[in-house]
Amino acid sequence: MGHAAADELIRGKRVAVVGSGKSAFDTVAECAAANGGRYPCAMICRSGRWMVNGGFVWGVSLGHLFCNRLAELTVHKPREGLALALLAILLTPLRWLLSKLAETYFKMQIPMEKHGMVPEESFAGSMSGCRLGVLPDKFYDRVEEGSILIKRARSFSFCTDGLVLDDDDTGERVDADVVVLATGFRGDQKLTDMFVSATFKQQIVAAPLYRQCVHPRIPQMAVIGYTENLTSIYTFEMMAKWVAHLLAGAFRLPSVVRMEASAAEWDEHLVMRRHGEGGGGKPCLGGVSTWYNDEMCRDMGYEPRRKKGILAEWLQPYGPADYAGIL
Template sequence: MLATVLTPLRLIFSKFVESYYSIAMRKHDMVPDHSFFEGLVACVAAIAPKDHYKNLEEGSIVLKKSKTFSFCEEGVHFEGECTPVKSDIVIFGTGFNGDQKIKDMFTSEYFRSIVVGSTSTTVPLYRECIHPKIPQLAVIGYSESLTNIYTTELMSKWISHFMDGGFRLPGVREMQRDVLEWEKFMKRYSRDYFRRSCVGIVHIWYNDQLCQDMGCNPRRKKGFFSELFEPYGPCDYVNLHPK
């Protein structure tokens, strides 16, 4: 009830952040099409490096928007530009095609067709780790969060505990229902970005699920008020003692 009543604060906070941080971004034509809240939901929000806007003002960083580019003797030629950008080194920051990498692990066409789902669904991984129809395969680190390193560590502990016989997976249908619940959440809050696997804004809830599966107490703080008001972080999950 409290979360529902305070829902308008989410919109207010998102709009405030957009209006404040977009001042410099608007000047350099960097404002994205999606909202700040959608960026958090889909883990497409980024922190600018130190002195980023200062370097833009000085001209040591030059931003170019172009669908195509080509190399020439002086450097790089962008579509619509008359003169090339002179450069000695070009670094390709192309990102990672995680879906394709998961598919490429299989020779079976059936597994390749089901492992990442369709373009209109989320990647169907139970607990962001295991495909309901391929329980012999665990995928660690595919889902992103605001702190990827310790999220991946918790996933690894969950998988290790499962392989050690600490708990059993639910049935295929139950795992598929759980995957659909996460898909509904992503579609509800992130429009075209829902396919991206991200637990950023439900990170603590996700950690609680892993802890409960392993038989650990999901409440990691000491004291009632600490549990309510202190932020959770990696140190809270150092000494996990699965049953």
């Protein structure tokens, strides 16, 4: 749906958005901007989520604190060797301290707790679990003005003129002309449903993907976008480049045994992002994204060190611009 069509759908309507992820916050902000306080947009959240405003902590960007090579030394990585493993153990208190400082700052600066949006997990857990997002501009200003209403509910059901919270006829009702479900999707289920073969269905969920893109025992299939990161579009772009180079014959895959061993080793270091209570999980690169991109670059035949100068290499955060030369 185009922007004009979406704007026509929500303008002058009572809108309820179900979800607490980045897409939900963005949708709510769009609705509030279109309708203002006359038709407040209701945001129905089941669980809290860490959202930050601009990504700066006391003037220092989150990228410089958590997304450069120096910060990556504080986390364990696949095939890192004994020296790096010991260094990660020694630097664990430093990462905890930086995470706590960031957590304290955002709790002071963003009124999440006031509106019931502070999650049970810590900021550090959100960072490693890929549950960190960036707030739309002036989001909580619109909450204070009354153009956004935040409501918490474990479940909901539909009724004639909107929603009933907590799936109870006696529960709170939210009037709505339009209900937007911004609740995400189950990527593992979508992968399984692709296959008719019971063998392939079992293999796709039982074994991790090599380079987070190909299954060692399912030929002629590549998956882009299943494994997430704090900046997923940037990660998906690197996956697409890697698959394109593979199809072009720039490199060959190793043996099935070696792919399985590498995939299993990476799986031990990936955070599993959970789908609700008791649900399955999606792998997340978390704090090892630059290490992952190094592997991808070596496969494609590119130099993994993308910065100019030693200080820049270790202190500046890595981002999409660093890999723009890989076509």
